[in-house]
Amino acid sequence: MGKILLLFSLLFAITSIMAQDHLSFKGIPIEGSMFSFCQKLKAKGFTSIGRDNNLTLFTGDFTI
Secondary structure: OHHHHHHHHHHHHHHHOOOOOOEEOOOOOOOOOOOHHHHHHHHHOOEEEEEEEOEEEOOOOOOO
């Protein structure tokens, strides 16, 4: 009985972990390439203020 309960608990835990949504910022899923994410930020009204290696800085309204 204990093994079955443990098996169902493990199955439930794995299922709930896999069902989580991806991270998102202002409705934009954080996935794909950096370039495509930056284009989506620009479409939302953010302005690119700098770029260095693998870092791109944006300015815009974060609270709405």
